[in-house]
Amino acid sequence: MYKIQTLNKISPDGLALFPRDSYEIASEILNPEAILVRSAEMHELELPKSVKAIARAGAGVNNIPVAKCTEQGIVVFNTPGANANAVKELVIGALIFSSRPVHKAASWAKGLAGKGDEIPELAEKGKSQFVGPEIKGKTLGIIGLGAIGAMVANDAVALGMNVIGFDPFISVDAAWSLSRAVHKAESLDALLAKSDYISIHVPQTNDTKGFINADKLRIMKKGVRILNFARGGLVNNADMIQAVKDGKVACHVTDFADEAMLDCEGVVCLPHLGASTPEAEENCAYMAVNQLIDFLENGNIVNSVNFPKCKIDGCIPEKGARLCIANKNVPNMIGQITSILAGAKLNIASMTNQNRADVAYNLIDVEDRVSENVLANLRDIDGVIGVRMIPGGNACPVPVEEE
């Protein structure tokens, strides 16, 4: 029985993919093999030794101690692109309501309650407070052209905006998916200086934390509108509030509510709603669950943020086993591993080894079962981080959607 711990509410349709006879799923469970999470903060969490994988049903992994997981041989998955459309739709809405303050207008209109027949006239008189510019013909600068940024860029082009983007690490797939009308900004500062609207779509890392600060705000046009549907920590809130108060920023829409921001006229705070659609929640859960099943039952890794992509498509030899070995990315690891297998007279049926930064991962199919003694010898190799043996005879791998 595999034990899966859920740290957030995960779409029930996704959870239903776990075969009930071989998986136990609960929010509180002793010694889970894997954890399913959305935005729950995991940095202070003690991870039991039993944990082999964490799947983030979503994109951002800044709530997960990824470096610590890598050291412990825990594979961290996310679900690239699975909630991108949900975020994009809300960003397009926010582009419009950052200009046309429908949220303010709607609550003002609610205040007319009780005025009976006077309402139509009062509404006509009051509407001039809520005038705002159209987005057509304006320049939108998009920082980060990944799954979400690229979709926002293409739809903004369709809405008649001039779109410029900045992403020094853009993937080939994202670049192919971009409309030819999207122009490349030569630098972040060039994008900031030219944009009437700015939308942020980068992950929060040590390099990007607080990068929208007073220095960057100074470069921007007066009256700029800034949308942040990526992470609250990307923006220096005190600097942003000052810029809004000074009239430098006409509107800041953030998906990350914060005490000081909530009080600031000109800031619209949402309660992290970007991925909150049934479609996105289901897509993310499907992808995360399929990845966990494929990893736990077959050792395959796809869409990990800390381990290399590494998979064997075929079944594990029926009478044999698959060894899943994580090790430090240093010389002579394969030599030592295969020597131990040769010493135990284990014939290798197939083998693949991939590396990424400081770690490497091996999948080795052998034609006999592997004894506890051999597993212990493999674990004893200096540089080996984790060893798992999956006996053959189970069903073949389920295909997992790739990034």
Ligand SMILES: NC(=O)C1=CN([C@@H]2O[C@H](COP(=O)(O)OP(=O)(O)OC[C@H]3O[C@@H](n4cnc5c(N)ncnc54)[C@H](O)[C@@H]3O)[C@@H](O)[C@H]2O)C=CC1
């Ligand atoms: N509000 C919400 O509910 C959601 C928020 N997000 C946030 O949005 C972020 C982006 O999501 P996706 O587009 O799906 O991720 P993605 O990984 O497809 O795209 C991120 C892009 O940012 C680029 N990038 C990284 N560092 C950069 C830098 N310093 N300057 C410019 N570009 C840089 C990368 O090259 C990549 O193309 C996530 O990391 C997450 O924090 C994601 C989904 C839902």
Ligand SMILES: O=C(O)C(=O)COP(=O)(O)O
């Ligand atoms: O996927 C992401 O990065 C998100 O921010 C979505 O978060 P959520 O799954 O809605 O808690």
